[in-house]
Amino acid sequence: xxPELGHLSLIIAFVLAVGLTVVxxxxxxxxxxxxxxxxxxxxxxxxxxxxxxxxxLAVSFLQDDFSVAVVAANxxxxxxxxxxxxxxxxxxxxxxxxxxxxxxxxxxxxxxLSRGLPLVMIARVLSVMGLxxxxxxxxxxxxxxxxxxxxxxxxxxxxxxxxLLQDPGLIIHPPLLYMGYVGLSVPFAFxxxxxxxxxxxxxxxxxxxxxxxxxxGFLTLGIMLGSWWAYYELGWGGWWFWDPVENASFMPxxxxxxxxxxxxxxxxxxxFRSWTVLLAIFAFSLSLLGTxxxxxxxxxxxxxxxADPERGLFILVFLALxxxxxxxxxxxxxxxxxxxxxxxxVSRESLLMVNNLIFTVAATIVLLGTLFPLxxxxxxxxxxxxxxxxxxxxxxxxxxxxxxxxxxxxLARWRQDSPRRWLHELLVPAVAVAVLAPxxxxxxxxxxxxxxxxxxxxxxxxxxxxKEAWHRLTVGAPGSLQxxxxxxxxxxxxLAHMGFAAVVLGAVVVSQHSEEQDLRMAPGDSAELGGYRFxxxxxxxxxxxxxxxxxxxxxxxxxGERIATLTPEKRRYLASNQVMTEAAIDAGLLRDxxxxxxxxxxxxxxxxxxxxxxxxxxxxxxxxxxGIGALVTVLDRRYRSQTVSGEVAGSVKGQGLGFAS
Amino acid sequence: MQARRFxxxxxxxxxxxLLFRGLSLDPTALPAARLGQAFPEFAKPELRSGExxxxxxxxxxxxxxxxxxxxxxxxxxxxxxxxxxxxxxVPIYGLNxxxxxxxxxxxxxxxxxxxxxxxxxxxxxxxxxxxxYGAPETYVIDGDGTIxxxxxxxxxxxxxxxxxxxxxxxFGAPEASLTTRGSxxx
Numbered sequence: 085x086x087p088e089l090g091h092l093s094l095i096i097a098f099v100l101a102v103g104l105t106v107v108x109x110x111x112x113x114x115x116x117x118x119x120x121x122x123x124x125x126x127x128x129x130x131x132x133x134x135x136x137x138x139x140x141l142a143v144s145f146l147q148d149d150f151s152v153a154v155v156a157a158n159x160x161x162x163x164x165x166x167x168x169x170x171x172x173x174x175x176x177x178x179x180x181x182x183x184x185x186x187x188x189x190x191x192x193x194x195x196x197l198s199r200g201l202p203l204v205m206i207a208r209v210l211s212v213m214g215l216x217x218x219x220x221x222x223x224x225x226x227x228x229x230x231x232x233x234x235x236x237x238x239x240x241x242x243x244x245x246x247x248l249l250q251d252p253g254l255i256i257h258p259p260l261l262y263m264g265y266v267g268l269s270v271p272f273a274f275x276x277x278x279x280x281x282x283x284x285x286x287x288x289x290x291x292x293x294x295x296x297x298x299x300x301g302f303l304t305l306g307i308m309l310g311s312w313w314a315y316y317e318l319g320w321g322g323w324w325f326w327d328p329v330e331n332a333s334f335m336p337x338x339x340x341x342x343x344x345x346x347x348x349x350x351x352x353x354x355x356f357r358s359w360t361v362l363l364a365i366f367a368f369s370l371s372l373l374g375t376x377x378x379x380x381x382x383x384x385x386x387x388x389x390x391a392d393p394e395r396g397l398f399i400l401v402f403l404a405l406x407x408x409x410x411x412x413x414x415x416x417x418x419x420x421x422x423x424x425x426x427x428x429x430v431s432r433e434s435l436l437m438v439n440n441l442i443f444t445v446a447a448t449i450v451l452l453g454t455l456f457p458l459x460x461x462x463x464x465x466x467x468x469x470x471x472x473x474x475x476x477x478x479x480x481x482x483x484x485x486x487x488x489x490x491x492x493x494x495l496a497r498w499r500q501d502s503p504r505r506w507l508h509e510l511l512v513p514a515v516a517v518a519v520l521a522p523x524x525x526x527x528x529x530x531x532x533x534x535x536x537x538x539x540x541x542x543x544x545x546x547x548x549x550x551k552e553a554w555h556r557l558t559v560g561a562p563g564s565l566q567x568x569x570x571x572x573x574x575x576x577x578x579l580a581h582m583g584f585a586a587v588v589l590g591a592v593v594v595s596q597h598s599e600e601q602d603l604r605m606a607p608g609d610s611a612e613l614g615g616y617r618f619x620x621x622x623x624x625x626x627x628x629x630x631x632x633x634x635x636x637x638x639x640x641x642x643x644g645e646r647i648a649t650l651t652p653e654k655r656r657y658l659a660s661n662q663v664m665t666e667a668a669i670d671a672g673l674l675r676d677x678x679x680x681x682x683x684x685x686x687x688x689x690x691x692x693x694x695x696x697x698x699x700x701x702x703x704x705x706x707x708x709x710x711g712i713g714a715l716v717t718v719l720d721r722r723y724r725s726q727t728v729s730g731e732v733a734g735s736v737k738g739q740g741l742g743f744a745s
Numbered sequence: 746m747q748a749r750r751f752x753x754x755x756x757x758x759x760x761x762x763l764l765f766r767g768l769s770l771d772p773t774a775l776p777a778a779r780l781g782q783a784f785p786e787f788a789k790p791e792l793r794s795g796e797x798x799x800x801x802x803x804x805x806x807x808x809x810x811x812x813x814x815x816x817x818x819x820x821x822x823x824x825x826x827x828x829x830x831x832x833x834x835v836p837i838y839g840l841n842x843x844x845x846x847x848x849x850x851x852x853x854x855x856x857x858x859x860x861x862x863x864x865x866x867x868x869x870x871x872x873x874x875x876x877x878y879g880a881p882e883t884y885v886i887d888g889d890g891t892i893x894x895x896x897x898x899x900x901x902x903x904x905x906x907x908x909x910x911x912x913x914x915x916f917g918a919p920e921a922s923l924t925t926r927g928s929x930x931x
Contacts, residue, residue, distance in 0.1 A: 320818050362753060369757075380768060396768045404761050411754035418750055455763070462766040469879045604855055663825060683825065683856045691855035 087152050087231040090140035094181075094231070097133035097188070098221040100126055104191075104214030108207035120207035124195035127210055130217060131188040138172075138185045141230055145172050151238040154178055154230050160244035160659045162630035170255040171245040176379060176395075177230035179258060183375075184220050186259070186266045187213070194270060194295070201291060208277035209270075216269055219402040227395045244630070244659035253313035257306060261333060264303025265371040268336055270295040271343065272368035275361045276410055279417045284361060289351035292364065294718040296347055297576070300340040301714030307333050308707035319665030319680040321600070321695045323703060326475045331454045332374030338447035339367040342440045344714070349436050353498060354425050356433075358418045359440070365414060369407040370447065376403055377454070430503055432496040438489045442482055449478050483588060487541040490581060491548040495555065509551060517543035528674070529597045529698060538592035542585035549578045576717030583709025590702025599696040602682070605636075606689040614696030616677060617641045621649075623688060631655040633666070636690060638679055640670060652679045652692075676700050784810070784890045785874035792841055792849055792863035800890050802862060807893075807912040808836040810884040811860070811900070812872065814844040815852045817880040823899045824856050830905070831859035833916050839863035842872045842880050885912050 104126040111119025141154070145168045150156040158178070159171045172178040191213045198206055224230065248254075274292040278284050310333070315323045324330065343363040350360045380396025427433040453470045460468045491514075492506050521539035525531055556569040599614050610619035619639045626635045633653040640647040650668035657664065667680040675698045682691030784800050791798045803810070811827060813820040831837055839860035841849045846865055853860075866872055875884070875892075885894035893912065896904060910916070 318818070320821075322818070358750075365753075376764065380764075400761065400764055400768065403764075407757055408754065408761070411757050415750040415754050455760075458767045458770075459763060461770050462763055471879075602851065602855060682821075685855060685857075 086140050086143055086147075086149070087233060090137045090144070091229065091231040093133045093137040093140065094221065094225060097130050097137065097184070098218065098225060100129045100133065101214050101217040101221055104130065105211055105218055108214075109211040112204050112207050112211075117203060120203050123207045123210040123214075124192075126214070127188065127191040127195040130214075131185075131192045134181070134185045134188045134221075137230075138181055141178060141181060142169055142172055144231075145169060148242070150240070150242050151233050151235060152230075153232045153234050156234055156239050156242045158245050159242040160630065161241050162659065163242075163245055163250070164629050166255065167245055167250050171249070173258045174245055174249045174254070177224070177228045177232075179262075180220065180224045180228055181230050182259065183262055183266060184217065184224060186262045187217055187220065187269065190267055190270055190299075191217070194273075198291070204281065205277055205291070208280055209273045212273035212276045213269055216273075216406065219406065223395070223398055223402065227398050241659070244657060247631070247655065247657045247660065247662050247664045248317060250657075251313065251317050253309055253317065257309040257313055260302050260309060261306030264299050264301075264306050264340075265333070265336060265374070267295065267299025267302055268340060268368040268371050270299060271347075271364040272410070275364035276413065279361065279410075279413050282417060284357045284419050286351055286354050289347050289357075289360065290722070293344075293347045293351055294720075294723045296340070296344055296364075297714045297717045300337070300344050301711045303333070303337050303340060304707055304711035304714060307337060308704050308711065311707070312704045315700070316667055316669055319667045319693075321598075321667075321678050321680070321693075321697060323594070323700065326453070326470075326472045328454050329378050331450050332377050335447050335450050335454070336367050336371040336374060338443050338450065339363060339370050342443035342447070343367050345436050345439045345443075349433055353427070353433060355427065356437070356440070358414075361418060362414060363440070363444075365407070365410045366444075366447075369403075369410075370451075372399070372403050372406065375399060427498070428500040430501050432493065432498045432501065435489050435493045435496050439486070439493070442486045442489075446479065446482050449482075450475065453478075484537070484541065487545055487585075487588070490584070491544040494549050494577065494581065495552040509555075510547065513547050513551065514544060517547055529593070532596050535593055535596050538589050542589040545585040546582050549581050553578060571721070572719035573717045576713040576715070576720075578713070579716060580710045580713030583706040583711075583713060586702045586706030586709065588706075590699045590706060593699040594697055594703070597698045598700075601694045603692050603694065604685055604689050605692045606686075609689075611694060613694045614675065614677075614698075615642060616647065616696070618677075618679065618694055620692070623690065626653070628655065630659065631657045631664075634681065634684070634690075636679075636681055636692070638668070640677060648677070650677070650679050652681045654681045654684075654690075671701060673701055674699060780892060780895070782892055784884075784886050784892055785871065787864065787866075787871045787874070789871060790865045792839070792846065792853075792860075792865050798862060798864065803838055803886060804888060804890040806836065806888045808838055808861075808886055809900075809909075810838045810840055810886055812840045812842050812875075812877050812880045812882040812884075814842045814880045815848040816844065819899050820881045821856075823881050823901070824859075826901055826905075827859040828857050830916070835913055835916055836861050840871060840875075840877075841865050842877060843867065843869040885909065887912070 104123060107126070108120050108123035111117070111122070141152075144152045144155050145159055146165060148155070148159065148161050148168075150159075154175055154177050155171075158175045159168050163171065173182045191210060194213070195206070195210060198209075271292040274288060274295070278288040307330075310330070311323045314325065315321060343360070343366075346356050346360040346363050349356045376396065376399040380399060453474050456470050457468045491510070495506070495509060518540055521543055522531065522536040524539050525536040529535060553570060553574070556574065557565045557567070560566075601611060601613055603609075603611050605611065605620045607620050607622050610617055612618075617640070619641070621637045621639050623634065623636045626633045633655045635651050635653045638650045638652070640650060648670040650670055652668040653666040655664045655666055656662070665680050665682075667678055669679075670677040675696060678693075678695035678697055680693045680695075682693060684690050784803060786800050788797055788799050790796065809830070813823075827837060837859050839862070841863050844865075844867065846867070849863070849865075853863075864871060869877075879897070881899060883896045883900045884892055887893050894908065896908060905916075
């Protein structure tokens with residue numbers, strides 16, 4: 085009964101979504117306020133019914149209802165409850181339901197937080213989002229019904245969740261990632277609404293901006309968690325693989341990065357308008373494309389969902405309608421007149437244009453690399469794969485090129501600036517960093533040109549941000565610090581930029597200075613790596629809830645001093661009989677020590693991989709700061725005053741943000 | 746209205762055509778030209794013995810030719826299943842693809858060696874002739890050295906049972922099947 089109720093809720097949500105697409109839009113055409121006013125209620129209705137469907141599927145998972153096909157294929161009675169819950173989105177059907185749930189949450193958020201916007205605008209935005217919901221609900225209902233039953237041949241037990249996914253990181257990684265993916269539909273909807281209305285002005289950019297920042301922030305956090313998970317769970321110590329599925333999330337991120345910056349220019353200066361609209365369309369199109377690539381089976385990937393051409397065709401048609409339709413709209417309606425606002429070559433506008441170019445080129449490069457095998461195959465030119473060498477060869481120089489511009493960005497002025505002023509501001513500290521960078525590289529590790537360069541560029545970027553912060557704090561008020569000048573949008577930017585510097589530094593250091601050894605070790609054996617001594621003290625069997633593990637214990641010492649005891653495991657999961665490596669990591673700000681068990685060799689000995697990973701944490705800490713920075717920006721006052729009106733919302737928003745006002 | 750506004754739309758139209766074509770392609774399929782052909786001739790050293798070997802050494806009975814390398818992470822995941830197959834008596838030849846010989850030997854010493862022979866293909870020329878596009882890949886050759894099947898990606902139990910049993914029927918011991926409620930009730 086429960087699955088049938090879930091199915092029914094999904095159908096009701098679909099009907100409401102059709103209503104949301106049609107009725108308010110009809111209202112905007114006919115000028116019917118009543119029809120337009122229906123949009124927020126319809127959005128809530130969709131949220132309520134998708135949430136019900138989601139909740140009922142969760143109940144089926146938690147109650148081990150193996151008559152439901154998805155549950156039988158992805159869960160098991162021995163699975164710990166928390167993983168039974170997260171197993172819901174560890175598969176195609178369930179994750180699609182999560183997609184729709186998050187979409188309807190965004191819709192409802194837009195409906196409620198945008199009360200200050202013109203009614204016509206809200207109605208259009210929600211209609212566009214409703215259309216997207218129609219597409220995905222239909223996709224779910226027609227090709228991937230999560231409530232399908234296995235009757236009468238119901239299995240006694242399920243075949244278990246893929247052990248790789250039985251991990252806390254994977255509980256929150258997909259929801260965060262989807263928050264980002266789906267969140268990009270909001271700026272997309274705003275862009276389409278603006279194109280339909282023919283009004284692409286600064287206010288459109290101001291409405292879109294906080295939504296874009298939040299979505300992009302979540303996307304950043306989602307990607308970060310994915311990378312971290314790969315690092316500790318795959319037992320290999322890698323953190324980025326340029327796998328098609330990773331690229332599928334990275335492309336919208338790159339395009340989103342360009343969008344976030346382009347929106348800033350459009351809001352502040354009214355320039356780049358057509359370009360910004362196009363970026364908003366591209367960013368969401370890339371997230372739809374990512375969905376297509378992951379779920380259609382056109383590319384081989386380590387973690388693709390079960391491939392199904394029928395599903396692929398469905399998304400492709402949907403993609404063609406949504407993206408093709410919006411690009412056609414763009415071609416017909418984009419602002420005809422170039423903006424008359426002028427700016428000099430040396431100005432913040434130009435720097436942000438460089439940012440836009442670099443990130444768009446980067447996204448294009450990733451897209452080409454990801455699709456190249458498909459292109460060659462479609463043209464019958466053979467089978468190819470594009471690997472990390474290609475991506476690294478084009479990506480690393482691009483980022484290196486970006487960073488000097490990033491240094492000046494925060495302190496550059498709009499309209500017109502002078503290189504002389506930048507030099508005056510930054511010359512002394514920049515030279516200091518240039519001297520310090522190779523020194524740091526030598527002090528922390530052996531000298532390495534790339535690492536020194538990374539210290540230099542990251543140092544400059546950080547310096548640019550700090551210099552501007554200091555400028556804001558002190559200018560015009562000698563002797564006192566003007567803390568309130570550090571607005572949330574500035575703080576967010578500062579956090580994100582410094583986070584980016586940390587990511588670059590971490591990536592370069594860990595690529596250059598990692599050490600690893602593959603060894604045969606038995607209890608009593610020891611090995612040296614990166615100045616640490618690893619002694620295997622014992623090997624034993626440990627039972628887990630749904631697996632049995634061979635566990636080794638290592639005593640890690642440095643100069644005779646005890647650092648840590650690490651216990652890597654090799655787990656055999658009972659239901660699927662799959663074997664998983666559970667690496668043990670001693671984490672630190674400057675280095676990770678990483679031990680993974682390979683295969684048993686003989687009675688007591690095991691193949692063991694020891695790794696020394698300097699500054700690998702900086703990658704995720706940096707990415708975390710980027711994401712948090714993006715979220716912080718929306719606390720800025722001007723968004724509150726723009727998007728919130730009405731007494732209720734005002735009183736809620738008025739608290740807790742006192743430092744900004 | 747400017748013509749260049751249509752550029753994004755045009756680009757997207759091309760992309761859609763490509764993606765549509767992609768739907769009817771199987772990314773893991775072997776180019777049809779290779780199937781049914783003889784395994785390409787080669788003269789390469791064997792990994793353990795160092796002796797030169799050629800196609801003639803592979804022609805005995807239906808066997809797997811597994812493309813692997815120590816730089817290939819997926820190969821590490823695949824390895825235990827190869828050991829299991831070898832243990833069950835499936836003959837497996839290795840093509841050690843674009844790899845370092847010393848590392849490859851160390852790998853086999855540590856993780857176990859499922860291979861009857863290992864072709865050392867440092868330059869990747871055998872792989873090129875064969876049309877390998879990455880590791881791991883697994884080919885089935887029959888007793889005459891003709892390529893009869895290709896699998897791209899990790900070879901695991903379900904793939905083997907689904908696609909490989911034609912050539913290795915004796916290794917198709919039924920899996921411990923799930924008891925179904927339906928059959929219990931009757």
